[in-house]
Amino acid sequence: MRVLSGVQPSGRLHIGNYFGAIRQFVRLQDEHDCYYFLADLHALTTVHDAEAMRENTRHLAAGFLALGIDPGRAVVYRQSDVPEVTELAWYLSTVTGMGLLQRCHSYKDKTAQGIVPSHGLFAYPVLMAADILIVDAELVPVGKDQKQHLEVTRDVAQAFHTTYGEEVFTLPDPLILEEVAVVPGVDGRKMSKSYGNTIEIFGPEKAIRKRIMSIVTDSTPVEEPKPRDGSALYALLRLFAPEGDREWIERAFDEGGTGYGEMKKRLFAYFLETFGAARARYEELMADPAELDGILERGAARAREAVAPLMDRVRRAVGIA
Numbered sequence: 001m002r003v004l005s006g007v008q009p010s011g012r013l014h015i016g017n018y019f020g021a022i023r024q025f026v027r028l029q030d031e032h033d034c035y036y037f038l039a040d041l042h043a044l045t046t047v048h049d050a051e052a053m054r055e056n057t058r059h060l061a062a063g064f065l066a067l068g069i070d071p072g073r074a075v076v077y078r079q080s081d082v083p084e085v086t087e088l089a090w091y092l093s094t095v096t097g098m099g100l101l102q103r104c105h106s107y108k109d110k111t112a113q114g115i116v117p118s119h120g121l122f123a124y125p126v127l128m129a130a131d132i133l134i135v136d137a138e139l140v141p142v143g144k145d146q147k148q149h150l151e152v153t154r155d156v157a158q159a160f161h162t163t164y165g166e167e168v169f170t171l172p173d174p175l176i177l178e179e180v181a182v183v184p185g186v187d188g189r190k191m192s193k194s195y196g197n198t199i200e201i202f203g204p205e206k207a208i209r210k211r212i213m214s215i216v217t218d219s220t221p222v223e224e225p226k227p228r229d230g231s232a233l234y235a236l237l238r239l240f241a242p243e244g245d246r247e248w249i250e251r252a253f254d255e256g257g258t259g260y261g262e263m264k265k266r267l268f269a270y271f272l273e274t275f276g277a278a279r280a281r282y283e284e285l286m287a288d289p290a291e292l293d294g295i296l297e298r299g300a301a302r303a304r305e306a307v308a309p310l311m312d313r314v315r316r317a318v319g320i321a
Helices: 015-028 050-066 084-093 098-102 105-112 124-133 144-164 205-213 232-240 243-255 260-286 289-318
Strands: 002-007 033-038 074-078 139-142 173-176
Touching: 002 015, 002 124, 015 033, 015 050, 015 139, 033 050, 033 289, 050 074, 050 260, 050 289, 074 289, 084 124, 084 144, 084 289, 098 124, 098 144, 105 124, 124 144, 139 144, 144 173, 144 289, 205 260, 232 243, 232 260, 243 260, 260 289
Parallel strands: 002 033, 002 139, 033 074, 139 173
Antiparallel strands: none
16 A cells, blocks of 8 residues: 655654654555655744755655665655645645634644744645645554544545545545554653754764763662653663563662663663664765765655646646646
8 A cells, every 4th residue: 555654854863753653664665655755845834944954854864764764665755856745735725624724733732832823834734635645645654643634634635526526636544553652752751852852863972872861760779679650761771672681671670779870871772782773874875965865856756756647637627737
């Protein structure tokens, strides 16, 4: 089946991005016809620094590839390199009701965080619908709390069908990622760039070690058992540790005698073991921008070829062609 997903280049990739999405993207490319895009147009709702946008996009592209997304098995492209997406977004916007957009959680959440609302932020779901519908996506990987995104996309497509009396879009279904763990940040809250509590995957080794050593813990003495509930350190150790080390983690927390500092050093070692090869590949890709650009250009060409038949149908339906 055809699968589509995208990630915004609004900051640096962190371990929450990997365990929450990219790890699943890598697995899905072996099972489905996958389209993965760098959502730079979406990122413009929050990133208003041109050089930061370019740098974040390069970082995200290199990170995708280094972590295992294979442009030979999936179509990898930059959203802005497929201009048909914004064309379709306009057609969809002319049939999308204001009430539907006003009910969207993402808009309410962003404004609640103090972000000044713009038309782009308000109309974000329409562009998202265009991303999905334009490639005839059948499945979109989402967490349990993101199902509304797909419901809005289906509503927008149905509004188009009702308005023009012709069914031109495939209605996508959510691919619920049941096994996705909530990755805690260094402060114990859910890892998020907006909280400033992330652990970057491709940052300098010294900075990452310092970040891991800063994970918030309580004041339980070394010799005492350590509480697991609500412990970000315990959750991260469980997330990273190879199967053979799980017993050590349980003993370290339940029996006492192991300090938090030693546990954090063990977590840092797990981090390097998990991402060492990817970090090396990332450095190679960042040092060769021509290779990165070539991969994205070829991906965009494949995406534009794939969307051409759908756009022909849409243009005929609305009377543009």
